[in-house]
Amino acid sequence: MPRKFTRREMIAGTATALGAAAVAKVGTASAQEGAAASGPIVTVPADPTKLQGLPTSPLGARSPFVRPSRSPVGETVGSSLTPLQELTGPITPSDLHFERHHAGIPVIDPAKHRLMIHGLVDRPITLSLDDLKRFPQVTRTYFIECSGNGRNAFRAPKPDMTAQKVAGMMSTSEWTGVPLATLFREVGAKSDASWFLAEGGDACLMTRSVPMAKAWDDALIVWAQNGEPLRPAQGYPLRLLLPGWEGNINVKWLRRLELGTQPWRTRWETSKYTDPLPGNKSREFSFENDVKSIITSPSHPRTLEARGWYSVQGLAWSGRGRVTKVEVSPDGGRTWEFAELMGPALPKAAVRFQYMLHWTGGEQVLLSRATDDAGFTQPPRAELLAARGLGTDYHFNQIVGWKVARDGAITFHGES
């Protein structure tokens, strides 16, 4: 009976059988890439058709040649951005979904977790995770975007910015849960309830006020993401999902919903997540994320290696509905052409677009501009700057793009 080989033996045996000259090693290129991008050193045979491959395993892993990485800041109060330039299609792999936490990621026992609904209701209740899963469920695809996404690119665009840095606080997932409207009907929401408070079970007990109209529209309580339970960083075991609305209000680790008659004016909807505007004022409860797009490929730090055809791709999304069109300018905004939408543009979900570029070796600036079905179009940076000021703090959707130099080098172009 043939003996079973361990993964390690397989790899070692491969190297021995083929000789040192016939193999290459693939592993972490530099320590700076961080733990998320590191992995075991794998020996690559010169001809993989001449020996057995690796055995099956309990959990899949990326090819050792593929090493995407978020950009963690290493703080409990901080963010970690999605490497948009590494992705394909509209969905973000769950382990690359951006993070923004205000008190770290809590470890929550799902068996003990409860969602309480109280306040202006006929029957205040607590629901376990098992309880929630007995209600009629829905599965829908939505993006989540932190409203601070792109702040640095708006205030101080720099040539060495990457797509990850410019727009990496937007991720898209397929979510499964129960419509909030179903739960609010179940508890008998009173007719005078006009706002509800959502509270998370993290160490800051994150709280945001939400108009009841959103609950009756498309709000969800979700427990699954891309075919499996939520990742801890995305709110395991439960999160509020308010499609199209700024990331912070999609309260993670959700434990409580209180129905009332006015917003609570929590720290996160007064001191933070309000938008200073010209005229000595600040906009509050600016929930919807504005329509937005970014070309993710090619993008800095890639270099176009040769003249000829390239599939220019990117992502477009709107917090107000569907993206109806994406235009690409091959000449810095002088002329605009329609890009192809690659698949259905779902409401409040990112859609990938494509534009075939024939690069002839000249310098050119590629820009993208999305329009949604609510009639909004991305503005040039100068227009957004005039309307909101350099000191505005959230909701940056100015047109951005990339400059291609004569040698093919690509740099960020933020001065649309």
Add this chain to the structure above:
Amino acid sequence: MRHAQLVGLALALGPVIGACGREGNGPAVDASVVVAGYAPAPEYKAGYFGIGTSATRAQIAAWDTDIGPDGAELPAGQGSVREGEEIFRTQCAACHGASGEGMAPVFPALIGRDPRGESFDFASDPSIPRTIGNYWPHATTLYDYIRRAMPLYTPGSLSADQTYAVTAYLLAANQVIPTTAVLDAAALRAVKMPARGRFVADDRSPTTR
């Protein structure tokens, strides 16, 4: 928007979207894509499913600690500026700085009335620090936030008296109340913040950024 409307809109827009494309740069939009909409949730009657456990008064009271802008839920207790200064020194200053100047980028400045901020012209310059004294519209928010989220490594550990005291110290240090003040529920409800009235509703439209 309902399903039928979405489909109708997609069909109406299709020919418009598809009618372009520069010569030599490949195809434009595939106008045949019909966009999916989502059906609204069925309107079940209250209690239809009978799922869940009634929440008891004690359960609700244990979690329902939020303080709204009218301060109706503020608990009994009181605290002085002087008491708050001592708590700030021992429990807050390590992150927020001895003078409440903060430690960027994680720990925000709490204290400061930069002259450039007094006119609330924050849109002109992101470097003007936004603090409790010049940006927070409601004093009740301060009490609510301190009690729920602070101190960072022992959240929820401050008593009602201590929370009133720290709130009082921060308001006094931001020149909102006198340094001799003692705060309780009534006094905190009466505090009017300098930035109150500066906040406006979301008026974004396709032509209003």
